[in-house]
Amino acid sequence: MTTPGEILQTSDRREVRARPDRITLEVVIRRFNPERGEDSWWDEFRVECDPLERLVEVLHQIKWYQDGTLAFRRSCAHGICGSDAMLINGRNQLACKVLAQDVAPTVRIEPIRGLPVLKDLIVDLEPFLQGYRSVLPYLINESGEPERERLQSPEERARYDDTTKCILCAACTTSCPVFWGDEGYVGPAAIVNAHRFIFDSRDEAADERMRILSDKTGVFRCRTTFNCTDACPRGIEVTKAIQEVKRAILFERF
């Protein structure tokens, strides 16, 4: 049996050992600035950093010390706010959840796809949010309010737990080939947020949301490529949620 002290000493030693030498990262970024011209271009930067440095901080090093015009969104820097979804080495990820050592020696960063690029890594989120708003993303219950809380069993609560994790970062929707090709498709994130209410025992508007999602812009556009599930930084089983909504529309209600 290992004692806590022994675990700590091991862990302590490991941290000291893992105290990393710095590494050099080559960062290739797709740039766009409408004030400079209509075409995008590629820029390369070299950054020396700690191997455990988050990619969003690597971008800061570039912005602060090499090129102040580099534009990207970020805020919390630990995967909660959803600001910094980017196409990183071909995969949609949050720049604050990717470490330098995991992409070294070269990382290629582009804006997420399928939304208009406004500058560098910043895209227009409005079309994405339109899809979100279209599914009535709020609890609808007209049956009168109880004096205290509405009751909900732990099992009923667990039914929609996964889809409550969504942070609206757009990584799923902008990884979806159907969304790239079809501007009308509401996209995975909107369906995730519809799922969150359709399967909430307190909500009364599942029929209405399923009617919206059975429309030509809705769930049946999904071709089950699983890109969205791979892209979700919150680990939501997005494709499964979409399948559950499809099944509800086909077998339960319509």
Place this chain on the structure above:
Amino acid sequence: MVTTHTYDALVVGGGGAGMRAAIELSDRVRTAVISKLYPTRSHTGAAQGGVCAALGNTEEDHPEWHAFDTVKGGDYLVDQPAAILMCEEAVEAIYQLERWGLPFNRTPDGRIDQRRFGGHTANHGERPVRRACYAADRTGHMILQTLYQQCVKRDVRFFNEFYVLDLLRADDGRTAGVVAYELATGELHVFRAKAVVFATGGYGRIFRVTSNAHALTGDGPAVVWRRGIPLEDMEMFQFHPTGLARLGVLLSEAARGEGGIVLNRDGERFMERYAPTIKDLAPRDLVSRAIYQEIREGRGAGPNGDWVFLDISHLDPAVIEEKLPDITEFARIYLKVEPTVEPVPIQPTAHYAMGGIPTDVDGRVVVGADERVVPGLYAAGECACVSVHGANRLGTNSLLDLVVFGRRAGLSAAQDALEGSLAPLPEDPAGPTLAMLDAILTRTSGDNAADIRRELQDAMFDLAFVVRSETSLTKMREILGGLRERYARVAIGDRGSIYNTDLMEAVELGFLLDCAEALVVSALARTESRGAHYREDHPLRDDANWLKHTLATRREDGSVELDYKPVKMGPYVPMERKY
């Protein structure tokens, strides 16, 4: 080009407090929310552990017990009537969130589940009590999402990525509106309104190690400070004991609420020595100071000996998975540590500003020792100081503060907007903002903003953090003087109009310097130790001289003037704070 907009009411900031206010306002008057981020990016979403209310769902509890804990937790610098009101309204505030759909964890009989949290006790300190309502370890995320959903339902008008840089006041002192910079275009906008609610959050980015988002640069407090409004109790800044080592990313107190413990490098559960009754569930200021003491006495770990450990490896993996999934993932991703089998390296992290823009319990901004109301101006959430947190906020009371006082500020601002009239705009309302931005944009060489910011954050971490003294704070004040001089020459690399985040960060740095200065000057004057403000040269609380709130005001000549106002007392007589 300057565009002018007119609304009945404005909310500055789209986080929890701002959206809670906007919900009340938009039901009653024409309202706009102006936010430098998309609302769901706000830092309310990073809050983890819970929101306290004496629902009594799992064991006996009373709002009065909650109020006592809040006052004692705040080391008696709390305005007691405000704390009592908050704890009474907490119960309905939680039910309201539930009715709006917030997915709280549930008890087996379907009620909102509750868990233990630091400093929350039964019957005035007898034992820890289950008071924190929670949604796994993403309670703040669920509050932010739920409030945003309600705003979508009400079709609230948002101006996203509009950065408010100035407060407009008429000659008679009435609030006339704000000036905002549109990030997407670089254009300035004048917003006129009868009532303005500031809800811009905190300013943890003055410190190197912080749980706060990059966006938390004290914009609201600094903007009103530059317009003559005092800032209250700025020396009271909370350092959360369990930040992820090196990064400061928060590991929720819920980890200890669920049974996690803090260990030094020898594996000793040292909180048994500092708080024998509630041990690891002592309030944050006590645990952070205990960690510092352990580090000083050579029992810290890590390459610089300045870490200790949070251990949850003895908890049931199912509990960790169900109730602490996010913080477990943080340890895995950022430190490559597996919390289910080994302890996680931690260090205290700058977390929460107890101080801020002084308000009454209706969110009205009040100035001076006699608390004169500034007509039409409101504040709520972390940027405000009611004061319900006093010298040290209890865990979960921040989320409670923003729903209770966000609502109250929204209601009273709506009343003003319904009854009042638009105040006249000052001449050339956007002029001063334009001049400030142009000065930075046209400077072709000068000091790098990132260097100044890094030096500010390093020095504040070394000299004005968990342990302070006259020597350290005096040195910090001198350093700030030097940084200010350099900031006057700050130059940036981007001179464009579209998404010039370089310019935005340079402006934010100016706000950070203001907040740091208000903090340091206030802390230097307070020659006692109380709550989060610990002076090693004055280690005891001094009620005879310091049971009062600090008010720091920026004078015309740039210096900082200090004034004080009494704490509003109530049923709780200050006593020694033991746990």
